[in-house]
Amino acid sequence: MSTGSNRPTVIVGIFVFLAIVILVAGIFMLAGQQKRLISTIEVSAVFDDVAGLKTGNNVWFSGVKIGTIKSISFVGDSQVKVTMRIEESAQQYIRENSIARISSESFIGNKNIVIEGGTMEASPVEDGDQILAINPLNTDDLMDTLQKNNKNLVAITSDFKVITSRLVQGEGTIGAILTDTAMADNFRAMVANMQRASREAAEASNELSRFTTKLNNPSGLANQIATDTVVYSRLKTSMAQLKEATTSASAMMQNLQEVSAKLDNENNAVGVLLSDEEFARQLQTTMRNLETSTQKFDENMEALQNNFLLRGFFRKQAKREAEERLQKDLEQQQQDEQ
Template sequence: MKKSNSQKINLGLFVIISTLFLIIALYFIGNRQNLFSKNFKISAVFNNVNGLILGNNVRYSGINVGTVKNINMINDTTICVDMLIDEKILKHIKQNAVAGISSDGLVGSMVINIAPEKDYAPPLIPGDTIKSYSKISTNDMLETLNTTNDNISLLTSDLLKITTSIKTGDGTLGMLINDPELAYNLKKTVANLKTASISASNSLLEFNKIIKTINFDESMAGVLLSDSISAIQMKSIITNLDKSSIGIDSVISNINDLVLNVKNGEGTLDYMVNDTVLVNNIDETVKNIKEGSIRLNENLEALKHNFLFRGYFRKLERQKAKEAKKNN
């Protein structure tokens, strides 16, 4: 009988203790799930919830403020997530807050993180829908990394081909690296360029010295460089010289045509130049004319001494003497 009573007492104590543990566990679980506090509901719309399930935590600025209450799929690209938020946080969350889904650590469960915005906005009202953004999922990251690895593999293969070609001396770069004569010529070319640049620099310095020595007020060079009127006149002179050169070219062309005609035996001039008989006749004619002029002078002198014409010639001499006195 006593043994039966002790068993009953032990059983009663076990039931009481178990019930207390159950109540405490339910309390902590309910408190964790915000079942025993005043809550308000807000929503957010996502394209992909990335494995989010009911009961996952909702955090605001890194602090647990609620849990996921419901997940509804509106269509193939829109999922609405309802959240229960502690009423004490209501005054801190603004209408411009943004919700995003991320993992709790590397292998933890998914959580909703609500981030505040810096701009001013009114507080949330229970039932509001806040903005959301979707992060890149792990699968997308792995696919991107896979594509990147493939591209790196192709790039490495191409680089290996390029380095092999360079080693074997194929192409210009390979020749530059492996051909010592080409390297020497290139080095010599660079040295020549350096020398040329030094010479050009010295020439510029000399030219600057010449420019500095020009008297822009008095020298001809200064007038030509600074006086616009002189520049216009010089331009006019050059234009006239150009026109004159064209005229001279035309005259020379005509002279060449004339000389060509003379050479070809056309006209009287060629006949006079090339016919030796005519030239001899002209010489004889000139001699005869010269002899005739001498004889004519002798006849005139004889007439001056003739008594018939002596008075006439004296009269002419007196007239010449009078004209000479008037002129003097």
């Protein structure tokens, strides 16, 4: 009797024990998910709009869950302060210049906070620090912008439809190009000319490059003129001398012109010599007479030298001339020895 009557009590006790075990396990599981049993620090951020963020939502860093939202409270006029529990193991990776932004697990999923940025030069955050917050995009504004974009897209599509229909009908310049074979040929010829001009421009650019390379050659004249002051000075002097020579040549040419003008004038002796044929014939006759007289004078002198009356005179004159030449030779020899 006693054994049978205690059996329901034992069964109830077993179920109660199992329920307590399940409850405790659930509590530990929830506490583990909420980071209740892990050492944490508190970090806050102030947002203008939290976009539906709730207490208990997750905090992520580099794709890893590092904490949860502890509390959400109003500060100031309309701002919202979000306090986060962060695992101490992740504290060293979060810097004072890190930023917090609100994100979503999916397009319509739960909101969460993502911490990102920060540099190694900044110090790690401490318990109670506040980091910079970036306000999330407003979904209503996003939808309004999307609707405006849709309207603009519809208008653009309509305009593009009208344009394409006109092109097909051959309206406008582009339509004429697409439908008129003659214009298309002209356009192809123009493109070919542009390509040829482009090739010629490229060749000219290459030639100019080669020319400038030659100019930059240290042994070249252009480089020496541009860099060597001595060469430049010499060139400047040469140019000045060339200018003087040009001036002198111009003056000489002017003088020659004046002389030639005077030579053409029959009022002077040279002009008469050049232009008067009668005078030229008389001058030639006079020159022939002078040549004949000179020849006869030489013959007379030779006859006088052979004359016995004047032979002694000429011998004394020849002897005196020989002595004078000998004296000059001795003086020259003495000067050479000194």
